[in-house]
Amino acid sequence: MSDNTITWREVAAETEARLSVVADSPTNETRWIIERAAGFDGPEYVLGLDENVTERGMHFHDLMVERRLAGEPLQYVLGRWGFRTLDLYVDRRVLIPRPETEMVAGLAIDELKAMRAAGIDRPVAVDLGTGSGAIGLSLAAEVERAEVWITDASADALVVARSNLAGIGRAATRVRVEEGSWFDALPPELRGSVDLIISNPPYVAIGDEVEAIVREWEPQSALFAGEDGLDDIRTILEDAPSWLRSGGVLILEMDPLQLETASELARSFGFVGIETHADLAGRERSLVVRRGD
Incomplete structure (x- = not known):
């Protein structure tokens, strides 16, 4: 099945199942990864789930999921994390x-x-x-x-x-x-x-x-x-x-x-x-x- 014939909702279901091996909250982690991959922001996520997946978005998603499954902390995988009022860039440094x-x-x-x-x-x-x-x-x-x-x-x-x-x-x-x-x-x-x-x-x-x-x-x-x-x-x-x-x-x-x-x-x-x-x-x-x- 090609990327442009599936929706983010279908991807989310598969991703959540895969992340359950490493994540305490696979539902939340799935949401954050898809938001990052698709460029959704907050309330856009629910509406965006029924959008078709782009090739670029799917590639970014797959890279993040593989990193997370390898044990890398979610925050580094996403490359960003919230702190009080700030949205911070974070990596292994x-x-x-x-x-x-x-x-x-x-x-x-x-x-x-x-x-x-x-x-x-x-x-x-x-x-x-x-x-x-x-x-x-x-x-x-x-x-x-x-x-x-x-x-x-x-x-x-x-x-x-x-x-x-x-x-x-x-x-x-x-x-x-x-x-x-x-x-x-x-x-x-x-x-x-x-x-x-x-x-x-x-x-x-x-x-x-x-x-x-x-x-x-x-x-x-x-x-x-x-x-x-x-x-x-x-x-x-x-x-x-x-x-x-x-x-x-x-x-x-x-x-x-x-x-x-x-x-x-x-x-x-x-x-x-x-x-x-x-x-x-x-x-x-x-x-x-x-x-x-």
């Missing part, structure tokens, strides 16, 4: 944006909006280890007049972040992209003037078990951080006070089991107002601290 991190970004957005309400017209925020740019670009997109620096030690990751920068419109003019390890990426003149620093750093301990799909496909440098998973968190906690203004905020995502140790480290480096916040599953996931006077 960056971690897949996750719902837990959306909530961490939301904490930073709330803090920046509160700063603006308190009279800081152009709050300065830094997203360390930005990866795809998900957190930092969300800050710029959702907080009016915020000036945002996004950094990463990986030049490859910053290629992805820059491609996503173009997708936030006029807010992109308020974003700076810098390559370097943690605070080494920032210009010296920012010292002592940053209002908020946020990071989702590597926090998996070497030797800890992670899902096979994560270990096999996502960048290892963005996952592992020493014997206890705290190497990068320690570095950030130690160096952040010299970059934050008095009362400035530091927000870190980490494993819930690390929060107690990280909180103690924060106190030892002079942070005050220490808070923890839960993720969607109710597990404490993020640390929020403030630089003391």
Whole structure:
């Protein structure tokens, strides 16, 4: 049967059956793959199912299905994934944006909006280890007049972040992209003037078990951080006070089991107002601290 004599509805039925081997939700994955292959957008999907399949669309569809059946994460197969208000380009050079991190970004957005309400017209925020740019670009997109620096030690990751920068419109003019390890990426003149620093750093301990799909496909440098998973968190906690203004905020995502140790480290480096916040599953996931006077 030639491609132009079948509809996307027929393709969807076959695709869903095939994806049931690898997908927790084959119905959703089928929809997302067909939307991508056919160029449907949201509500167009239901109406578009009765359209005839094009040769080009079928070729794109088949490539994506084969990649997914080979075990590649859906987000990389699609080449895009939603994060808060953004539609991000993602590939194997960056971690897949996750719902837990959306909530961490939301904490930073709330803090920046509160700063603006308190009279800081152009709050300065830094997203360390930005990866795809998900957190930092969300800050710029959702907080009016915020000036945002996004950094990463990986030049490859910053290629992805820059491609996503173009997708936030006029807010992109308020974003700076810098390559370097943690605070080494920032210009010296920012010292002592940053209002908020946020990071989702590597926090998996070497030797800890992670899902096979994560270990096999996502960048290892963005996952592992020493014997206890705290190497990068320690570095950030130690160096952040010299970059934050008095009362400035530091927000870190980490494993819930690390929060107690990280909180103690924060106190030892002079942070005050220490808070923890839960993720969607109710597990404490993020640390929020403030630089003391």
